[in-house]
Amino acid sequence: xxxxxxxxxxxxxxxxxxxxxxxxxxxxxxxxxxxxxxxxxxxxxxxxxxxxxxxxxxxxxxxxxxxxxxxxxxxxxxxxxxxxxxxxxxxxxxxxxxxxxxxxxxxxxxxxx
Amino acid sequence: xxxxxxxxxxxxxxxxxxxxxxxxxxxxxxxxxxxxxxxxxxxxxxxxxxxxxxxxxxxxxxxxxxxxxxxxxxxxxxxxxxxxxxxxxxxxxxxxxxxxxxxxxxxxxxxx
Numbered sequence: 001x002x003x004x005x006x007x008x009x010x011x012x013x014x015x016x017x018x019x020x021x022x023x024x025x026x027x028x029x030x031x032x033x034x035x036x037x038x039x040x041x042x043x044x045x046x047x048x049x050x051x052x053x054x055x056x057x058x059x060x061x062x063x064x065x066x067x068x069x070x071x072x073x074x075x076x077x078x079x080x081x082x083x084x085x086x087x088x089x090x091x092x093x094x095x096x097x098x099x100x101x102x103x104x105x106x107x108x109x110x111x112x113x
Numbered sequence: 114x115x116x117x118x119x120x121x122x123x124x125x126x127x128x129x130x131x132x133x134x135x136x137x138x139x140x141x142x143x144x145x146x147x148x149x150x151x152x153x154x155x156x157x158x159x160x161x162x163x164x165x166x167x168x169x170x171x172x173x174x175x176x177x178x179x180x181x182x183x184x185x186x187x188x189x190x191x192x193x194x195x196x197x198x199x200x201x202x203x204x205x206x207x208x209x210x211x212x213x214x215x216x217x218x219x220x221x222x223x224x225x
Contacts, residue, residue: 004155031211042217043156043201050211058212090155099144099163100205102213104155 002027002093004105012111019078021108023091031094032074033102034058034066036087043090049074081112119202119216127224132189134219136202137182143205145178145185146213150199159200160187194225 007022023032033048035058045058047066055066063085067075078085088109092102120135136145144163148156162169162178162185169176175188189196199220203213 033212035215040217043215045212048211088153092156094211099161100211100213101146101158101161102156102203103158104148106155107153109153 002029002095002103004091004093004103006089006091006105006108008108009106010109010111012113013078013081014113015082017078017081017112019081019110019112021076021078021089021091021110023074023076023105025072025093025103027093028071029093029096030071031096032068033092033094034064034074034076035090035092036060037090037107038087046076078110081110083112086110086112119200119219121219122217123220123222125222125224126192128192128194130192130223132192132196132221132223134187134200134221136185136187136216138185138202138204138214138216139183140204140206142180145176146203146205147174147176147185147187148201148203148215150201150218152198156201189221192221192223194223197221197223 003026005024034046035043037043044060049055049068065077090107091105095101118137146161147159150156160171162176173190178185199218201218202216
């Protein structure tokens, strides 16, 4: 199984700050994903990446950007954090050669005050 | 929206009973997957059923898929307190490589 780690479990930031959330996999899989999870809204895809320096917008990319300079690392960036970005952020890695099975990190609960 | 819908939203049962949760979706799919999420944690992949399969088993889990009705069900038999979690279905679209569409989940509480 793929091991997926996220840089922080809990994070508190102020409005307007630039926030970096990091996700690292312990293998060499190509597809990586960032979701946010909110009560009543389920998981929503923010961005995904299908290789180094390759990215594609998901359903709710506004206010976010991503970076993938190395295959094992996929970063989510909140350019100027706002209170409506308070959420649980989940990173996932798709196992190559699987039928799109995803392995998730433990999540980062971000609070923007 | 292509998002799946799950039913019920919440389920409370006694230990030892069976738990059934349902998922409906809207598009043609490549496969359907079920995930579990313990409170405040990431999702864990449980089981996958391909579009040409009708039923699949894994331990105490049984998944069925009816592509004509665009629906799936997850049955957990002989439930345990440790099964308390949220359960999500996710569909992989035909022709949309990699992206999954998640349902909103069923919250299962198993009382000891």
